[in-house]
Amino acid sequence: MALGICGTDREIMAGSYGWAPDRNDRLVLGHESLGRVLKAPDSSNFAVGDHVVGIVRRPDPVPCRACGAGEWDMCLNGRYVERGIKSLDGYGAERFLLEPDYAVRVAPHLGMLGVLLEPASVLAKAWDHIYRIGQRTRSWQPKSALVTGAGPVGLLAALMATQRGLELHVLDRAEGGPKADLTRALGGTYHPRELPKDFAADIVVECTGAPQLVIDVLCGAGGRNGIVCLTGVSSGGRLLPFDSGNFNRSMVLQNDLVFGSVNANRSHYESGARALATADPAWLAGLLTRRVPLTDWREAFERRDGDIKVVVEFEPPGS
Numbered sequence: 518m519a520l521g522i523c524g525t526d527r528e529i530m531a532g533s534y535g536w537a538p539d540r541n542d543r544l545v546l547g548h549e550s551l552g553r554v555l556k557a558p559d560s561s562n563f564a565v566g567d568h569v570v571g572i573v574r575r576p577d578p579v580p581c582r583a584c585g586a587g588e589w590d591m592c593l594n595g596r597y598v599e600r601g602i603k604s605l606d607g608y609g610a611e612r613f614l615l616e617p618d619y620a621v622r623v624a625p626h627l628g629m630l631g632v633l634l635e636p637a638s639v640l641a642k643a644w645d646h647i648y649r650i651g652q653r654t655r656s657w658q659p660k661s662a663l664v665t666g667a668g669p670v671g672l673l674a675a676l677m678a679t680q681r682g683l684e685l686h687v688l689d690r691a692e693g694g695p696k697a698d699l700t701r702a703l704g705g706t707y708h709p710r711e712l713p714k715d716f717a718a719d720i721v722v723e724c725t726g727a728p729q730l731v732i733d734v735l736c737g738a739g740g741r742n743g744i745v746c747l748t749g750v751s752s753g754g755r756l757l758p759f760d761s762g763n764f765n766r767s768m769v770l771q772n773d774l775v776f777g778s779v780n781a782n783r784s785h786y787e788s789g790a791r792a793l794a795t796a797d798p799a800w801l802a803g804l805l806t807r808r809v810p811l812t813d814w815r816e817a818f819e820r821r822d823g824d825i826k827v828v829v830e831f832e833p834p835g836s
């Protein structure tokens with residue numbers, strides 16, 4: 518039905534990330550999928566017509582302890598593969614074949630919005646880990662969350678913050694427009710370009726990977742006992758001044774914690790699917806700012822003003 522386009526796809530197109538399957542010099546792109554079941558084994562829980570999303574990662578062949586436990590998102594040896602990213606063709610095709618264990622059903626009322634499940638799964642994992650990590654102290658009761666970056670990942674992080682009853686703050690470089698409106702529609706406060714002086718949140722979810730913003734977040738946006746979760750994959754090579762002594766001092770004296778989070782396992786896709794199913798569909802629709810038919814797929818990779826999530830739409834087979 519549809520394929521979501523993200524920064525990872527653009528990096529693969531630019532040749533700076535991604536791996537073609539063995540003995541092949543081409544990789545079919547696409548890891549943010551949405552399909553309609555055409556055929557399913559009787560033994561599976563799927564029926565013709567179900568809307569499904571394909572899980573991106575597959576366990577490494579060893580498998581390591583994490584992959585062996587179904588936690589391929591935490592793979593220990595890096596030999597995992599990812600559809601559309603690492604050594605396995607992606608979902609950017611009119612038809613794709615999916616092992617039932619790696620298919621996740623999405624609520625049919627979401628229609629096209631089901632394509633948001635893959636990015637939602639990545640955030641569902643981040644939030645799952647934030648709350649597990651928070652349990653390091655019995656008295657932990659987070660009240661506020663800051664999300665940096667109001668792209669699709671940031672806005673889904675923001676949605677999940679409000680679903681957890683947190684006071685939401687979103688920082689983005691856009692002065693206003695749909696990102697600010699979507700933040701306010703969640704009941705959150707939108708901060709264009711900078712945060713108020715002495716701002717601190719109990720939880721920070723960094724969703725840009727922008728090197729300077731990452732430093733700013735590490736050095737100040739988290740409150741005491743704060744948890745900072747980094748989700749943006751940045752490209753290296755840019756050196757910036759960083760006061761590591763001060764960083765260390767405040768980390769230690771405030772019991773702060775910073776961790777990274779990538780990918781998602783089946784349980785995170787399932788919680789992501791619940792998060793989408795209970796969200797306001799009109800709000801989710803605000804994230805899908807551009808739908809491009811397959812024939813014009815190149816346009817989907819162009820960056821245009823006002824873009825949040827761009828999707829390539831597929832015609833039903835046989836039409």
Ligand code: BGC
Pocket residue numbers: 523525548573574599602635636639779780781
């Ligand atoms: C995908 C993840 C993947 C990561 C690293 C992201 O764009 O959403 O599923 O693990 O890239 O390859």
